[in-house]
Amino acid sequence: MNGKTVVSLVGTLAMLTVAAPAHAYLDPATGSIILQAVIGAIAGATLFLRTSLFRIKALFVRSKPSGEE
Amino acid sequence: MSQAATLEAGSFRDPAGRVFSAGEQILRTVAPVAAKQFAAASEAGVMRRLADAGRLVDFTDVTDQAAAYGLSDAEVVLSHPRIPFISYPYEWSFSLHKAAALAHLDLQLDLLKDGFALSDATAYNVQFEGVKPVFIDHLSIRPYQDGEIWAGHRQFCMQFLNPLLMWSLLDLQPSHWFRGSLEGIAPEDLAKLIPLKKRLNFTVLTHVIAQAAMQRRSVNKSQGSASYRTARLPRSGFEGMLDGLRRAITKLEVPSHRTVWGDYAQNTSYSSPEMEAKHRFCAEMVSAVKPDLLYDIGCNSGDYSLGALEAGAKSVVGFDFDQAALEVAYRRAKKGNLPFLPLWLDAANPSPSQGWGQAERKGFAGRAKPDALLALAFIHHIAIGRNVPLDMATDWIVGHAPVGVVEFPHKADPMVQTLLSQREDIFPDYDHQNFAKLLGERARIVKQVDVLPTRTLYWYDRS
Numbered sequence: 001m002n003g004k005t006v007v008s009l010v011g012t013l014a015m016l017t018v019a020a021p022a023h024a025y026l027d028p029a030t031g032s033i034i035l036q037a038v039i040g041a042i043a044g045a046t047l048f049l050r051t052s053l054f055r056i057k058a059l060f061v062r063s064k065p066s067g068e069e
Numbered sequence: 070m071s072q073a074a075t076l077e078a079g080s081f082r083d084p085a086g087r088v089f090s091a092g093e094q095i096l097r098t099v100a101p102v103a104a105k106q107f108a109a110a111s112e113a114g115v116m117r118r119l120a121d122a123g124r125l126v127d128f129t130d131v132t133d134q135a136a137a138y139g140l141s142d143a144e145v146v147l148s149h150p151r152i153p154f155i156s157y158p159y160e161w162s163f164s165l166h167k168a169a170a171l172a173h174l175d176l177q178l179d180l181l182k183d184g185f186a187l188s189d190a191t192a193y194n195v196q197f198e199g200v201k202p203v204f205i206d207h208l209s210i211r212p213y214q215d216g217e218i219w220a221g222h223r224q225f226c227m228q229f230l231n232p233l234l235m236w237s238l239l240d241l242q243p244s245h246w247f248r249g250s251l252e253g254i255a256p257e258d259l260a261k262l263i264p265l266k267k268r269l270n271f272t273v274l275t276h277v278i279a280q281a282a283m284q285r286r287s288v289n290k291s292q293g294s295a296s297y298r299t300a301r302l303p304r305s306g307f308e309g310m311l312d313g314l315r316r317a318i319t320k321l322e323v324p325s326h327r328t329v330w331g332d333y334a335q336n337t338s339y340s341s342p343e344m345e346a347k348h349r350f351c352a353e354m355v356s357a358v359k360p361d362l363l364y365d366i367g368c369n370s371g372d373y374s375l376g377a378l379e380a381g382a383k384s385v386v387g388f389d390f391d392q393a394a395l396e397v398a399y400r401r402a403k404k405g406n407l408p409f410l411p412l413w414l415d416a417a418n419p420s421p422s423q424g425w426g427q428a429e430r431k432g433f434a435g436r437a438k439p440d441a442l443l444a445l446a447f448i449h450h451i452a453i454g455r456n457v458p459l460d461m462a463t464d465w466i467v468g469h470a471p472v473g474v475v476e477f478p479h480k481a482d483p484m485v486q487t488l489l490s491q492r493e494d495i496f497p498d499y500d501h502q503n504f505a506k507l508l509g510e511r512a513r514i515v516k517q518v519d520v521l522p523t524r525t526l527y528w529y530d531r532s
Contacts, residue, residue, distance in 0.1 A: 031284025032223035033300045042304025047309035
């Protein structure tokens, strides 16, 4: 199991325990909304780390010609 | 000269506007209620930039002619070029679906940089020019409000992510399911199919399993547990989700398609005299007709579609039942940047007219008006493979285009014998002389040629 999987397992458990307070109406996308509230933070952090890592790497590694991955 | 506009039956869900057809033009009205958001997107120039890059269907403001079209109530009227063929997600191959999903995510990410977002995530808003995805709904573009949740997330999952996951994780073609459920595949349903081992993946665990669990939980409690209006998603989270999905979808592939391209490259280095004769015959018809749109029914990997383009067809839509062949056709179209769109079709059960009023999504027949067609090594699949009487099969093919080339493999042909090897021959009418007679009753036979002793090509014209 890699780190990401552990994070997502923890996230899923967290989501199941922190179910948001009930409101008066049922939105058909309620699962999606709760999910966004929880993984939004994880996803944002992941993207931030990825971008930062890329910048740090760029300091040490000579840049490849554009158009390559 | 402008002519009165008729409403397109598929455009009613968004109160921001409607789409109309007027001759060769497609018109879009912007309702007063959406005038402000439309003006914001216009002034920021985002739509123009996307249209110039070929990612959004081009548009011209024709509001000054609104009265002539009978659309005076509209705040703004836009005119769009017509897309050669409107296709639906349940007709897309895996690669087309994946390209559409990535195009949607890229559009969201790029719009966000300019302070805009898409109001929904319906796959029906993506169409194809050749195999290049193009977004068709200008009115989904609206200003982004900081912290707003991704309103289209569930829809994105149902119409893009879940079909792709079903295909790649389970090696199951989602088209049949999607066609029966036009809103797509719900996470609650897909979650039941994914085995434990395949759940240990961030995308699957969060967007499918967790979302399904939360959805079920709140439905079971029969009370909403999250409100669209009060929930917040920070912009960084929104971008992170879009970026994460983009990365995950980029990596998806279908296990059973993996070797197809390699096999194809190895097996097509030769060209038989029969194939050359077929190419010559089709090219002769195509260069005489010069079709704007040609259907290649039973296109396989697109050999004759490409031939038709070379002979002067402006655009080709190919149809086939074999997803692996469609993948090869997709790659060829993409590589050559060709106006060729290969789509999935079960000719014995083509896409029906369906959705609201049974008109929202158009059936296969009559969706476009091809000027010509090719139906090569095809008719025996429906006449023998699916028991369609030969006269009905002929009617079906000839009904789609005024001119075309139909190949008739005789009963003695190995392709036909393969189909007959597993069953009793209950097809006394399946005979090349009978076919020539049936075709002659429906159209003029311009020319015919035997490309093999057991295969005859007919060029018909009923125009």
